[in-house]
Amino acid sequence: xxxxxxxxxxxxxxxxxxxxxxxxxxxxxxxxxxxxxxxxxxxxxxxxxxxxxxxxxxxxxxxxxxxxxxxxxxxxxxxxxxxxxxxxxxxxxxxxxxxxxxxxxxxxxxxxxxxxxxxxxxxxxxxxxxxxxxxxxxxxxxxxxxxxxxxxxxxxxxxxxxxxxxxxxxxxxxxxxxxxxxxxxxxxxxxxxxxxxxxxxxxxxxxxxxxxxxxxxxxxxxxxxxxxxxxxxxxxxxxxxxxxxxxxxxxxxxxxxxxxxxxxxxxxxxxxxxxxxxxxxxxxxxxxxxxxxxxxxx
Numbered sequence: 001x002x003x004x005x006x007x008x009x010x011x012x013x014x015x016x017x018x019x020x021x022x023x024x025x026x027x028x029x030x031x032x033x034x035x036x037x038x039x040x041x042x043x044x045x046x047x048x049x050x051x052x053x054x055x056x057x058x059x060x061x062x063x064x065x066x067x068x069x070x071x072x073x074x075x076x077x078x079x080x081x082x083x084x085x086x087x088x089x090x091x092x093x094x095x096x097x098x099x100x101x102x103x104x105x106x107x108x109x110x111x112x113x114x115x116x117x118x119x120x121x122x123x124x125x126x127x128x129x130x131x132x133x134x135x136x137x138x139x140x141x142x143x144x145x146x147x148x149x150x151x152x153x154x155x156x157x158x159x160x161x162x163x164x165x166x167x168x169x170x171x172x173x174x175x176x177x178x179x180x181x182x183x184x185x186x187x188x189x190x191x192x193x194x195x196x197x198x199x200x201x202x203x204x205x206x207x208x209x210x211x212x213x214x215x216x217x218x219x220x221x222x223x224x225x226x227x228x229x230x231x232x233x234x235x236x237x238x239x240x241x242x243x244x245x246x247x248x249x250x251x252x253x254x255x256x257x258x259x260x261x262x263x264x265x266x267x268x269x270x271x272x273x274x275x276x277x278x279x280x281x282x283x284x285x286x287x288x289x290x291x292x293x294x295x296x297x298x
Contacts, residue, residue, distance in 0.1 A: 051110070051121035055147045058119065062147075062156045065100035065114075070198055070293040074157035075103040076123075078130055078165045080205050080272055082109075087275055088282010091116055097290055102157060123153040131164050136183040139190045155197060159293060163202030163244065166261075166271040169220035170207060177219050184227060191239050195298050198238050200289065203227050203245040209257045210269035217259030221249065240292040247281050248273055 065072035073094065075081060082105050085091055091114070094101040100114040110122035126137045141151040154160050171177050184201075191199040203224040206217065224245035226232055233239055250262040257263065265277035273281075 051124055052148070054119070054121035055123070055153055058121075059147050059156060062102070066156070066158045068158075070158045070296065071099045072157045073099050073101050073159040073161065073289065074154055075101070076125070076130060076154065076160070076162040077103065077202075078106060080165050081105070081163055081202075083272060084278050084282055084285065087278030088280075088285065090282050090286055093283060093286040094289065097286070099289070123150045125150050130162065131168050132180045132183040135162060135164065136186055139187040155194065157197075159198045159200065159289070161200040161202060161242075161289070164204040166205040166207050168204035169223075169245070170212065170216060171219035171223060172216055174219075177223060180223055181226065184232070188232065188236055188239060192236050195238050198240065198293060198296050200240045200242055200292060201227060202242045205271065205273060206245055206249040206259060206261045208266055208269055208271040209260045211271060212260055214256075214258060217249075220245065221259040224249075238296060238298065240288075240296075242285060242288050244281070244285075247284070248277060 063072075075085070075090075077084075081103070085103055091101050091103075095114065102111060102114060104111045104123055104125070107122045107125055107128045109118070111119045113119055125134070126141070127134050129135075129137070138150055138154075141149045143155065144152045147153040147156055168180070171180065187201075191197075204220070206212075206220060212220075224243055228241040228243040228246075233241060248261055248265055249259055250257045252258060261271060261273065265273045267274045
């Protein structure tokens with residue numbers, strides 16, 4: 001009886017606590033006039049659940065292109081990647097070459113199928129973050145046989161391409177540089193655990209001169225060169241690096257914008273590469289994907 005009484009009392013206290021929290025939130029809303037953000041939080045949770053359900057329902061469709069020939073490709077990107085796909089004709093060229101090209105932008109945009117249509121769901125990339133720290137979290141996820149999390153969803157595809165956007169070139173200290181190296185080394189270790197998959201790391205784009213300086217740009221160049229070097233790649237045959245950075249950056253070391261987004265590829269102070277950059281580099285990107293998949297012999 002005493003235990004039942006204690007349980008009843010604890011339950012009553014818990015219910016009272018919930019009511020107090022509820023009324024406190026309502027009072028805050030009425031007094032401050034500010035939104036509690038509950039609606040957006042609930043909506044995001046509902047969308048996450050819906051995406052999981054749709055991912056599970058469509059896994060056979062996603063996996064059917066995985067025939068062992070490395071033609072089922074997924075590209076994880078943000079705005080620069082989307083511009084490269086659309087401005088550089090990446091999807092069309094890969095389709096003509098016999099590939100099924102899927103791509104995933106921000107979580108809000110979600111996954112697009114090989115035709116370029118939205119699937120209506122996303123892979124729930126952690127924090128919607130594709131900077132090196134976010135990618136490190138992504139690659140640290142547990143792998144499930146079912147696509148229950150973002151990394152397991154990416155692994156439905158045979159070729160996983162991923163890139164950080166230009167903020168990753170804002171490397172303002174040697175400590176930050178070494179931390180980025182550590183994140184990429186951790187990712188490389190995980191990639192090596194999946195020899196049946198090909199991983200293509202796309203180096204980050206350089207910053208517009210309006211948003212960086214020579215010292216910071218030099219660190220960004222060092223990171224890109226290291227990621228494309230034998231030091232990083234040797235001994236990891238299923239890992240390839242596409243040095244997007246060097247194709248976009250001013251490579252004359254004596255230039256005032258050395259290591260920054262080159263003049264021909266920029267508009268004003270925007271760090272997004274322009275149309276000419278996308279039209280020029282898109283076909284080169286496709287060639288690299290094709291060559292990497294043909295060269296890999298697990």
